[in-house]
Structures are given as C-alpha cells and as structure tokens.
Amino acid sequence: MEIKFTTGPSPLGSVLVAATAKGVCAVSLRESDEGTEEYLRARFPKAELARDDVALKRALDTVRERIAGRKLDSALELDLQGTDFQREVWNQLLAIPAGSTRSYLDVAQAINRPKATRAVAQACGANPVAVVVPCHRVVMSDGSIGGYSGLPGVKKALLVVEGGWVPDRS
DNA sequence: CCGGACAACATAG
DNA sequence: CTATGTTGTCCGG
Numbered sequence: 632m633e634i635k636f637t638t639g640p641s642p643l644g645s646v647l648v649a650a651t652a653k654g655v656c657a658v659s660l661r662e663s664d665e666g667t668e669e670y671l672r673a674r675f676p677k678a679e680l681a682r683d684d685v686a687l688k689r690a691l692d693t694v695r696e697r698i699a700g701r702k703l704d705s706a707l708e709l710d711l712q713g714t715d716f717q718r719e720v721w722n723q724l725l726a727i728p729a730g731s732t733r734s735y736l737d738v739a740q741a742i743n744r745p746k747a748t749r750a751v752a753q754a755c756g757a758n759p760v761a762v763v764v765p766c767h768r769v770v771m772s773d774g775s776i777g778g779y780s781g782l783p784g785v786k787k788a789l790l791v792v793e794g795g796w797v798p799d800r801s
Numbered sequence: 802c803c804g805g806a807c808a809a810c811a812t813a814g
Numbered sequence: 815c816t817a818t819g820t821t822g823t824c825c826g827g
Contacts, residue, residue, distance in 0.1 A: 716820065735812055739819090750819035752811045757821085771812065778811035786811090 634675055635683035638664035639691050641698050643785055647671075648691045651678075654708030655690055658760040660698075660785055674759070697762055700792040702729040707763060713754075720754035727768045730794035734772040756780055762789065 634656065636649035645664040649657040649671055657674060661667070671680055684691075696703055711721060719742045726741075727733055733741075735748045735755075744750070755766040767786040771777040776798075779786035790796035 714820080739812090744819070746813090746817085747819045748812045749810065749817090750812095750821085753809090753820060756811055766811085769811080772814090776811090780811070 632675075632678050633681060634671065634678040635681050635686055636667065636671060637682060637684040637687040637691055638667055639695065641695050643698055643788055644782060646691065646694055646698070648687050648694060649675075650687060650690060650708075651710045653710035655760060655763065656710045656712070658694055658763050660761060660781055662782060694762055698789065698792070702793070709760060709763070711759065711764075713757065713759075716750065717754045717757055720751055721758055721764045724755070724758075724764050724766060724769065727765055729765075729768075732768045732770050732790065732794070732796065735769055735777075736772050738769060768794075 632651055634649050634651055636647065638645055638647050640646070641660070643660055645661045647657070647659045647661055647664065647667050647670065648655060657671065659670065661670070668680055671678070690707055693703070693707055711718065713721070720738060723738055723741045735751045736745075738751045739745055739748045755769055758764050758766045761767075761781065767779065767789045769777070776787055787798070
C-alpha cells in the first residue's frame with residue numbers, strides 16, 4: 632500500500648494530510664512539518680511514503696478551510712481503518728453539527744452504549760483524521776475541554792473558531 | 802498459534 | 815474513589 636502525503640501551513644500550525652488510493656487516511660496538526668515522515672512511518676509501518684502535493688491539494692485546502700472555521704460540505708474521501716466500534720463512534724462524530732459540542736456520554740448514548748463513555752474517549756483518541764472527524768467537538772459532561780492528543784490549545788482554538796465556544800471557568 | 806489476563810484511556814457519577 | 819467498554823500488549827499452554 633502506498634501512501635501519498637503533503638503538508639502545509641495553517642493558523643494553528645503545520646497540517647499533514649496523508650491518503651491512500653481510497654482516500655484520506657490521516658490528518659494531523661503539527662508544530663512544524665518536520666518529522667512528518669517519521670510520524671507516518673510510525674503509523675503505517677508497512678506503507679511506502681511518497682510526497683505528492685498536487686494530488687492532495689484539494690484535501691489539504693478542505694482541511695484548512697475547516698480550521699479557518701468555514702463550514703463546508705467537505706465530502707472528503709476517507710479511508711479509515713479501525714474496529715467496528717471505532718467507526719461507529721467516528722460516524723457519530725461526523726453527525727455533530729459544526730459549532731456545537733457533545734459530551735462523551737452523549738456520544739456513548741448515541742451509539743447505543745450508554746456506559747461506554749470511556750471507550751468513546753479511546754475511539755476519539757484513536758481517530759487518525761483530526762479536524763475532519765470532529766473529535767474536538769467532544770467535551771466532558773461538565774463542559775470543560777478535557778484532554779486532546781496533539782498540541783495543547785488546539786482543541787480549544789478549533790472550538791472557538793468554528794463555534795464561538797467560550798471557556799467556562801466555574 | 803490461540804486464548805485469557807491485565808493495564809491504560811481525551812470519562813461519569 | 816469506583817465502575818464502565820474497548821484495545822493493545824504480554825504470557826502460558
């Protein structure tokens with residue numbers, strides 16, 4: 632399996648987009664575009680990497696549009712590999728309207744597993760396509776941001792930009 | 802090679 | 815602090 636990838640700047644840092652022949656398989660916000668190949672090699676040990684800025688330009692632009700807060704139909708072709716549970720969760724995340732948030736509990740209930748909140752969190756963390764699958768719209772039930780793998784502050788920034796989310800310091 | 806046990810996790814109550 | 819669901823890893827058979 633060959634994986635094409637490209638990177639580009641964004642208001643929140645460097646963006647990495649990788650895709651297989653089927654579709655986008657990884658999206659990540661990074662501090663810089665250095666270490667990109669290393670990141671991909673770790674995630675797809677058996678894949679051959681090939682930079683292809685042209686082929687992925689559209690995908691990259693779409694991602695950046697979203698980071699900028701513009702809601703678009705963005706029907707990106709995705710090639711997500713994961714367990715059934717994970718796909719169920721991700722699918723549910725895609726259903727979250729831009730600008731709003733859900734708690735891990737809400738998502739858990741939405742997929743008919745009211746007590747699988749923790750598992751949902753796992754799935755979110757396992758989500759390879761940050762931003763595209765809005766894992767950042769999931770917050771803790773008391774309204775606080777919770778954690779986020781990736782750069783500190785990115786999750787918050789995304790929420791603020793696309794939803795006008797206001798930090799709630801109780 | 803195939804289970805079973807166990808710990809980790811971006812939680813909730 | 816405990817219960818919760820799913821995964822990934824590690825070990826014994």
